[in-house]
Amino acid sequence: MDELTLVRELLPDAAPPTGPVVAAARNRLDTSMHGPRRPHWRPRRGRPVLLVTGVLAAGAAAALLTVTLLPGGQPAYRAHRKAPGLARSLTATGARQYLLAMAGAAGQAKVTGRYWCSVVRQGSREIIGAGNKELTAPWLNGVAHPSAARPAGYQYSVIERSQGEDCLEPPHGSWPGGTVGGYDQSLGIQFPTAADRAAWQRDGSPTRVGAWYADQSDSFNPGPRVWTGQKPGWGSYASLSADPARLKAQLSAQLPGPGSPVAKWAEHSTGESYSEIRNDMLFSAAVEVLRDPVRSAVQAAAYRVLATVPGVQVKPGVRDVTGQAGTAVWLSHPGDQMVDYQFIDPANGYLLGDDLIAVTTVSGLPPGSLLTYNEEVSSGWTNTPPDKPAH
């Protein structure tokens, strides 16, 4: 089998567009035939300048990243969700007890709106080589055990950032449920350290970075907020159980079985046993539930599932790379070179985001280096629909 066949099999032929999709597209074309449309965007909100200056403590026992936010310290975009009446002082002596306590907090939140709206910011470290070209970053390429050595030609790193906004509405009447609207936006690139900025300056201070093509490279400037439109599709959100044992069974049923090609590939690439890989996948599946527009009782059940995963670790009172205070939850294994820390809000059990951090030297980057992050800027139920651009 050659690469082209592999690509075709990975991205199998899709079903034809449905009648409503064709009709909507045809309607847009018809509209465009009768006069131009003028997009209108809401003004952008302020953005912090991020400069990671710290390192991770030896042994990766705790996420001790020190973050400097310039200017102003506190990001301007914080839109923290509140769960009235829930104490912030939940404590426990161990990870399991802590997660069971979080189940109690998460289960008390109420659905208070018609739409589930979320704003997520993402960042990925890209490495730039000679000639201003982007090099393959192991952490973006599914490599479990990357080399400690710098890739040939390595010059400096940048953090490429973007933001996604989505509002979903559950099914009702003839509406099948799904996204009622949202935006996508590039936030531009930033330097993770002053040393990276200096290396960029030595490289001639290119205004666009990673330039395979002038129009495809990364810019320092944010791009426009692009309306992503309505997309019906509610998935399995409604069918997830609030009973922890049933939820665990539902999530486990979706995992690849022992001997399956995916499991074999994971065993090969990570060197872990199937039971360890299954633990990892169950942990990830339960965390995804925390991210989804499910009932709070289902989120509570997800915490109870997390409490059953062997090796889960918890550390309250830490900050993520964007400065959010919360509790870190993660799985670690002997020999890990990178750890993906999930951050939760102890007040209400909401997911704050996750940071993928190098815990050994990776591609020449020292321990503690940020590799990728997701920041859940805001998410929750609201009665306010997305602000659709006027045409």
Added chain:
Amino acid sequence: MSDATVIEKSWADPEQFGAIFDRYFSQIHRYLARRVGSKLADDLAADVFVAAFAQRTRYDLDQDCARPWLYGIATNLVGAQRRREQRYYRALARTAAATAAPGDDEDRLTDRLSAAAAGPALAAALATLPPGDRDVLLLVALAELSYPEVAAAIGIPYGTVCSRLSRARRHVRGALGDINPMQVKEPTDG
């Protein structure tokens, strides 16, 4: 009536352009769905024909078939959604799994299992492929355009198509490392 004739008629009679939509919307949508997922494809496919309509007076009437032109527009629109496309592939890298479809013959099943075994690395490789190389690879692999059609679609020389495709295939092979999908056995369960 050739596409070129339809498009020329649409210069004076815009409604004629509907025939281009009717001929190609489904295949453009399917190409986009394979690249970025069906949800985003719904919007992008509509965008392709709105953009094509706006550009119809610049269409090269010597080209009877509008297919490469439309794929070129679709590819450019995907380029504007580069981060979404990368996120889609990274999501695939986390979830790629084997699914044998009813009616698969043995070769087809082997192909599916091989792609599934290599899936996470392959999807991650697509996510990190330089955009221009990825465009060429996917226009050949998914849209099944010929090299000259790819050159016409995205406005690059024929030789550049060859070099980008060669580089993309090397990148994919490199990302698969020492995994040989052909050595992965069929699952015993799951």
